[in-house]
Amino acid sequence: MRYAGIHPLADRFGRVAVVEAIRNVLAEHRKTSGAAGAVAIGENDVVAAVADRLQGRATPTLRRMINLTGTVLHTNLGRALLPEAAVAHATLAMRHPCNLEYDVETGGRGDRDNLVEGVLTELTGAEAATVVNNNAAAVLLVLAALAWEREVVVSRGELVEIGGSFRIPDVMRSANARLVEVGTTNRTHPADYERAIGPATAALMKVHASNYQITGFVADVAETELATIAHRHDLPLIVDLGAGSLIDLSAHGLPKEAIVRDAITGGADIVTFSGDKLLGGPQAGLIVGRRELIDRIRRHPLKRALRLSKITLAALEATLLCYRSPDQLARTLPTLRLLTRSVEELRALAQRLQPALAAALGQGWQVDIAEVASQVGSGSLPVEIIPSIALTVAQSGARSGKALAQLADRLRELPVPVIGRIAEQRLVLDLRCLEDEPAFLATIGAMAAAA
Ligand SMILES: *Cc1c(COP(=O)(O)O)cnc(C)c1O
Numbered sequence: 001m002r003y004a005g006i007h008p009l010a011d012r013f014g015r016v017a018v019v020e021a022i023r024n025v026l027a028e029h030r031k032t033s034g035a036a037g038a039v040a041i042g043e044n045d046v047v048a049a050v051a052d053r054l055q056g057r058a059t060p061t062l063r064r065m066i067n068l069t070g071t072v073l074h075t076n077l078g079r080a081l082l083p084e085a086a087v088a089h090a091t092l093a094m095r096h097p098c099n100l101e102y103d104v105e106t107g108g109r110g111d112r113d114n115l116v117e118g119v120l121t122e123l124t125g126a127e128a129a130t131v132v133n134n135n136a137a138a139v140l141l142v143l144a145a146l147a148w149e150r151e152v153v154v155s156r157g158e159l160v161e162i163g164g165s166f167r168i169p170d171v172m173r174s175a176n177a178r179l180v181e182v183g184t185t186n187r188t189h190p191a192d193y194e195r196a197i198g199p200a201t202a203a204l205m206k207v208h209a210s211n212y213q214i215t216g217f218v219a220d221v222a223e224t225e226l227a228t229i230a231h232r233h234d235l236p237l238i239v240d241l242g243a244g245s246l247i248d249l250s251a252h253g254l255p256k257e258a259i260v261r262d263a264i265t266g267g268a269d270i271v272t273f274s275g276d277k278l279l280g281g282p283q284a285g286l287i288v289g290r291r292e293l294i295d296r297i298r299r300h301p302l303k304r305a306l307r308l309s310k311i312t313l314a315a316l317e318a319t320l321l322c323y324r325s326p327d328q329l330a331r332t333l334p335t336l337r338l339l340t341r342s343v344e345e346l347r348a349l350a351q352r353l354q355p356a357l358a359a360a361l362g363q364g365w366q367v368d369i370a371e372v373a374s375q376v377g378s379g380s381l382p383v384e385i386i387p388s389i390a391l392t393v394a395q396s397g398a399r400s401g402k403a404l405a406q407l408a409d410r411l412r413e414l415p416v417p418v419i420g421r422i423a424e425q426r427l428v429l430d431l432r433c434l435e436d437e438p439a440f441l442a443t444i445g446a447m448a449a450a451a
């Protein structure tokens with residue numbers, strides 16, 4: 001290598017990558033400078049360009065972001081943030097051999113489901129539990145295992161589509177189950193279910209209306225009543241809870257969301273819910289219910305295809321263990337911690353950050369503190385809002401929507417991108433999910449330096 005400055009790069013990225021980068025940088029230069037490199041390129045420029053290129057190519061596409069959208073469980077930003085205990089446990093599972101499918105007592109083969117079944121049944125009151133890749137997979141597996149080539153009765157008011165193309169009718173088709181729709185969009189009665197039950201019926205199903213709410217002239221059949229109807233016909237009741245909380249959120253001053261234990265107590269034979277929604281853990285689909293049904297679900301070949309990795313299982317187990325200290329959850333579980341932050345705390349944070357943001361943005365922008373409304377997100381409690389505090393940015397001079405969009409672009413281009421939302425000609429930066437104050441200050445500091 002001719003260039004002295006290149007050696008540290010070779011030490012870091014390896015000779016092969018460096019040689020390729022030099023070749024590419026020189027080729028690029030030749031292309032842009034016209035005939036056969038008419039303009040010479042200096043050694044320092046080559047080294048700098050090579051360093052840039054290598055650095056860029058070594059940087060993962062998946063990056064840290066700062067979520068100031070006000071949506072705590074933001075699907076596009078990765079949903080739940082995991083408890084520190086889960087991060088540590090996942091790291092352990094990645095770094096060392098572990099008893100994933102090994103019975104330490106007997107020295108024989110174990111089942112990976114056993115890692116979480118005990119704590120899951122304890123927390124939900126169910127007889128048995130199994131886990132898969134996400135709740136969509138849980139619903140697919142349950143239907144394939146219990147209703148293959150048979151009928152499942154669902155209310156028309158519950159044929160939901162969840163963001164990212166999860167639709168109950170499509171999942172039914174994929175599981176080779178026949179959907180029997182009953183009732184109407186706004187009203188479904190016990191007799192509608194009764195009439196639909198026949199020799200081909202495999203189960204009744206209730207789907208939690210996650211991301212919408214129908215109000216007005218409405219009627220649906222409560223879970224307990226639906227369970228009674230199902231059991232009278234010797235059929236299981238399957239409940240897809242979606243977010244499904246393990247605790248009563250109203251005890252934390254939050255709107256009430258369906259609790260898994262209540263569904264089991266109410267007579268559901270199988271309940272499915274997500275690991276990375278209100279539960280606050282990794283992406284996973286949790287299936288709890290009657291032992292005999294869970295055994296059938298576990299034996300289905302799809303279970304093997306949809307199973308969890310050791311990394312996820314470790315994170316999930318550690319998250320579930322947090323629930324054994326329920327009075328600590330608002331501290332240990334980031335999802336609950338963020339949802340329960342007080343307006344006073346957020347206002348104090350806003351007051352601390354306001355001058356720094358104003359300074360970073362420079363002239364032409366007006367930074368204010370405003371009362372806004374956060375959301376839970378991921379289809380949980382869609383119409384409920386949680387009072388929050390935001391820094392809002394508006395143009396101090398002439399108003400132009402384009403300038404605000406450009407400002408949003410600038411924030412997304414920062415070393416750690418900051419994501420807000422534009423509303424009422426302001427850029428709204430909801431502070432509910434901002435815990436790492438230094439990271440925010442550092443990244444907006446880069447904006448000031450660039451200006
Ligand atoms: C979110 C949700 C799903 C999908 O769960 P994932 O974990 O995202 O796969 C399915 N059903 C309901 C009712 C939901 O709310």
